[in-house]
Amino acid sequence: MKIRFSYALLLSLTLITGCDAFSSEPTYGGLSIGGFNYTPYNLSRFVVYDRYGNTAGGGGDLMPGSGQGSLSCCYKLKGTDFTVKWDVYDADEAIKDLYAPIRKIHKVTEVHLPPTKLEGGAGTRILGLHFYPDDHIEFEFRNDLRGTRIEYDEIWGWLDRTYGKQLNPEGLHDSVVFRQTARVAAGGWTKYRLTDKRDLRWYVYYAMLVNPKFDEHPAVQNILAKTKDKPGEFGAAMEQLPAPIVDELKRDQFKHIQSGAAHG
Numbered sequence: 069m070k071i072r073f074s075y076a077l078l079l080s081l082t083l084i085t086g087c088d089a090f091s092s093e094p095t096y097g098g099l100s101i102g103g104f105n106y107t108p109y110n111l112s113r114f115v116v117y118d119r120y121g122n123t124a125g126g127g128g129d130l131m132p133g134s135g136q137g138s139l140s141c142c143y144k145l146k147g148t149d150f151t152v153k154w155d156v157y158d159a160d161e162a163i164k165d166l167y168a169p170i171r172k173i174h175k176v177t178e179v180h181l182p183p184t185k186l187e188g189g190a191g192t193r194i195l196g197l198h199f200y201p202d203d204h205i206e207f208e209f210r211n212d213l214r215g216t217r218i219e220y221d222e223i224w225g226w227l228d229r230t231y232g233k234q235l236n237p238e239g240l241h242d243s244v245v246f247r248q249t250a251r252v253a254a255g256g257w258t259k260y261r262l263t264d265k266r267d268l269r270w271y272v273y274y275a276m277l278v279n280p281k282f283d284e285h286p287a288v289q290n291i292l293a294k295t296k297d298k299p300g301e302f303g304a305a306m307e308q309l310p311a312p313i314v315d316e317l318k319r320d321q322f323k324h325i326q327s328g329a330a331h332g
Contacts, residue, residue, distance in 0.1 A: 094183040095146045100139035101126040104198045106218045108251040114154035132250035133220030181207045201254040224249040266303030279317045284324040
């Protein structure tokens with residue numbers, strides 16, 4: 069009777085705390101895995117490895133800005149330090165020869181996850197992996213796949229509706245122009261950590277349609293510094309940029325200063 073009671077107690081503690089009964093390391097069971105791709109490449113596959121031999125994987129040719137439409141289930145991971153091995157490829161290179169093998173770019177990223185208390189059971193515990201343009205990855209426990217952090221498709225859609233012919237004067241396929249937009253938007257995140265769609269709309273607009281080095285203008289650098297960590301305010305300021313400054317940007321007649329300084 070005592071043995072059964074002790075086993076039941078250990079089992080209940082494991083379920084309540086999320087920790088292995090014989091270890092202080094957190095253990096997460098019944099996990100579904102989803103990926104969110106903010107790189108300018110297609111994400112084809114990823115696998116998470118813990119330090120105890122457990123793995124969890126997902127993927128499925130995720131284009132820039134997309135989240136996984138279906139979940140991989142059910143996995144167990146243990147600990148606080150993980151290794152993610154992931155593959156991406158350049159779709160613009162791949163379409164040059166549709167019969168050639170796709171050239172994958174292999175990446176490895178280390179991720180630290182502080183102990184986290186989970187609720188719910190198998191099927192409702194989702195570990196989301198957010199893949200960023202600088203190759204770092206953030207883990208997030210969630211209960212659905214909604215809420216991608218960088219909406220490349222929305223940014224491209226707005227530009228296409230508003231500046232269609234100017235955005236695509238050569239009549240390229242929409243998918244090609246979308247990827248061009250995603251690459252520029254990814255640069256806005258890399259340089260200034262812009263994620264708000266209004267901020268990125270105007271960042272991409274100026275970079276693609278006015279001057280690719282627009283952010284080297286002293287006035288724009290001043291705006292970037294003043295609006296840092298204030299989502300939406302950079303876009304609002306750029307939308308109202310004075311005409312004389314816009315003219316200087318179009319003519320590329322201004323004193324260039326090193327860009328990227330607004331992000332510490």
